[in-house]
Amino acid sequence: MNFPAIAAALPATARTTFAGLPFPHLASGKVREIYDLGDALLLVASDRLSAFDVILPDGIPGKGIILTQMSLWWFAQSEKLIQNHLLPDQAGEFARRGINDPDLQLRSMIVRKLKPLTIECVARGYLIGSGWSSYRKSGEVCGIRLPAGLRQADKLPTPIFTPTTKAPKGQHDEPINDAQGAATIGAALYEQVKSLSLALYTFGHDRARAAGMILADTKFEFGTDAAGNLFLIDEVLTPDSSRFWPADEYKPDCSPPSFDKQFVRDHLVAIKWNQSPPAPRLPAEVITRTQEKYLAALRNLIG
Numbered sequence: 001m002n003f004p005a006i007a008a009a010l011p012a013t014a015r016t017t018f019a020g021l022p023f024p025h026l027a028s029g030k031v032r033e034i035y036d037l038g039d040a041l042l043l044v045a046s047d048r049l050s051a052f053d054v055i056l057p058d059g060i061p062g063k064g065i066i067l068t069q070m071s072l073w074w075f076a077q078s079e080k081l082i083q084n085h086l087l088p089d090q091a092g093e094f095a096r097r098g099i100n101d102p103d104l105q106l107r108s109m110i111v112r113k114l115k116p117l118t119i120e121c122v123a124r125g126y127l128i129g130s131g132w133s134s135y136r137k138s139g140e141v142c143g144i145r146l147p148a149g150l151r152q153a154d155k156l157p158t159p160i161f162t163p164t165t166k167a168p169k170g171q172h173d174e175p176i177n178d179a180q181g182a183a184t185i186g187a188a189l190y191e192q193v194k195s196l197s198l199a200l201y202t203f204g205h206d207r208a209r210a211a212g213m214i215l216a217d218t219k220f221e222f223g224t225d226a227a228g229n230l231f232l233i234d235e236v237l238t239p240d241s242s243r244f245w246p247a248d249e250y251k252p253d254c255s256p257p258s259f260d261k262q263f264v265r266d267h268l269v270a271i272k273w274n275q276s277p278p279a280p281r282l283p284a285e286v287i288t289r290t291q292e293k294y295l296a297a298l299r300n301l302i303g
């Protein structure tokens, strides 16, 4: 779908729950609801927003639509690098399964039932966030020694793979090194997702750069089918799973503004929320400006 059509379809109020869908509910993620379609899964992206790993009481209207449409675009772009979990004919699948609500269609994907790997595959091209914190303490990120003298937000000599554990709900993912990653999912699979993550990062970085954005870092998830075939799953290269910066505002030695939750994080820091639940309500202006940011990232990419 093209950008103007998506922008025009965004709801006026956030859709954060999905009562009444006629499918068995399997699980709730922080953002997504997962339903069992028998031979497939229905992955519905809500408008929920999490910050510091806590779900906020206010959603961002249409955020789930933006995330799903952006993921669909990236899945199509990245198909040559790795197959993904989408069933080939999404429109046909919706029709066949009686999913006719246009809002629901725009925020949903019908996907293969796969077994998610138990690590999160993070790739970084810049030194920011938890990578920067770790470097300042030890000169390393996930066991990778980096050159001395790097500044916050500096571009790394080459992108690095910095996986984490997949922590249960409410807990924080912990960084792991190559040996721990290989021990968790097996050495061969680990090498495979490591090189794929780096290739996908570089691909995403170059595409984003052409759209006026820097892809600082991103998280991929992979899953396997019963025969052990590997697929890219979940969402891909969205502002929720990635840190995008406007290229023209980028400078090292600070934390550049990001395309996604910057206003939310700034607000929550300003009001000195202690980062444990319950999270506070957001002012209307923070919600509007955040929605604009998500939409701007989509427009930059596909518009």
Ligand SMILES: Nc1ncnc2c1ncn2[C@@H]1O[C@H](COP(=O)(O)OP(=O)(O)OP(=O)(O)O)[C@@H](O)[C@H]1O
Residues within 6 Å of the ligand: 028, 029, 030, 031, 032, 033, 034, 041, 043, 085, 111, 112, 113, 114, 115, 116, 221, 223, 233, 234, 235
């Ligand atoms: N094809 C698939 N088969 C099985 N599980 C999947 C598939 N695609 C995605 N998932 C799982 O669905 C869930 C999506 O939920 P959601 O995006 O809300 O994530 P989360 O795990 O709560 O948090 P976060 O993405 O922030 O780490 C994830 O647990 C993901 O691993």
Ligand SMILES: [Mg+2]
Residues within 6 Å of the ligand: 029, 234, 235
């Ligand atoms: Mg997720």
